[in-house]
Amino acid sequence: MIPSAFAYHRPKSVNEAVALLAELGEDARPLAGGHSLIPIMKLRLAAPSDLVDLAGIADLKGIREDGSDIVIGAMTTQHELIGSDLLAGKVPILRETALLIADPQVRYVGTIGGNAANGDPINDMPAVMLALDATYELAGKGGTRKVAARRYYRGTYDTAIEPGEILTAIRVPTPPSGHGHAYEKLKRKVGDYATAAAAVVLTISGGTVASCAIALTNVGETPLLAEEAAAIVTGSRLEAETVKKAMAAAEAITAPASDRRGTPQYRTKVAGVLVARALDRAKARAA
Ligand SMILES: Cc1cc2nc3c(=O)[nH]c(=O)nc-3n(C[C@H](O)[C@H](O)[C@H](O)COP(=O)(O)OP(=O)(O)OC[C@H]3O[C@@H](n4cnc5c(N)ncnc54)[C@H](O)[C@@H]3O)c2cc1C
Secondary structure, three states, X not given: OOOOOXXXXXXXXXXXXXXXXXXXXXXXXXXXXXXXXXXXXXXXXXXXXXXXXXXXXXXXXXXXXXXXXXXXXXXXXXXXXXXXXHHHHHOHHHHHHHHOOOOHHHHHHOEHHHHHHOOOOOOOHHHHHHHHOOEEEEEEOOEEXXXXXXXXXEEOOEEOOOOOOEEXXXXXXXXXXXXXXXXEEEOOOOOOOOOEEEEEEEEEEOOEEEEXXXXXXXXXXXXXXXXXXXXXXXXXXXXXXXXXXXXXXXXXXXXXXXXXXXXXXXXXXXXXXXXXXXXXHHHHHOO
């Protein structure tokens, strides 16, 4: 399949990119790794007039520490997340999740920014960003602003990003050392998107859960923060009965569609099971 005609632009700076997007109007789209955008253009489900390729903007690359945060440039690839010693040491759930995305070929070019900005609930990174309470840094012609990941997703492909804005970086508060984490994903085969998935980030003190965040992938129109499930386990020792209640609370907020990955009932149950598994693994990893 061949996409419809478009003009290609390759700005060298964020300012140049946002000026171009403002000038070209709403039919122009930013291009990152192209692994979500190009396939839908080939299927003619998207026909942007212009692609503004962000690949030439050095400022959008890299992973660095900034005080108590880790800042990840939007054009950092999933492959680079996997290779980062900083992330492996401080936010290992990002490495674990990136390893579960697609296959090496996709991960070499697919970016964290494209994955998070897009608003596709099937993508893996958004739920992890909810669990980590990350903040998205956006730039537009009018300047820059920050939006909490927990307020960014409004519906399928409907996000807080305004036309002409780009996601420049993701700011993750560094979880306390000794925290536990897990991203549990069920997929039909290696390289597939999630039937459902669950992210857990927690801390344990004296055998009791001191803090916990739980988020779900692909069981609703957006990634879901399972606040009640997290509240149920906080203060507990993750006894079987408590985990059962948390599973039920997580299942209660899901509203999955029926697709080739399963019926809504099946995917809801899978989400609950994955929450239990993720809690178990996060607990085992917590110091
Ligand atoms: C075979 C295959 C399997 C896959 N499996 C998985 C999987 O299991 N899990 C998963 O999470 N993903 C999966 N993906 C998607 C892959 O991770 C994508 O690369 C990713 O979702 C989008 O990133 P990208 O850099 O390719 O973005 P692009 O495709 O370039 O862009 C995606 C969308 O985001 C917008 N965009 C991109 N960057 C920015 C930015 N910085 N600011 C504002 N808007 C921006 C674009 O305009 C476009 O609308 C798969 C893809 C393929 C082809």
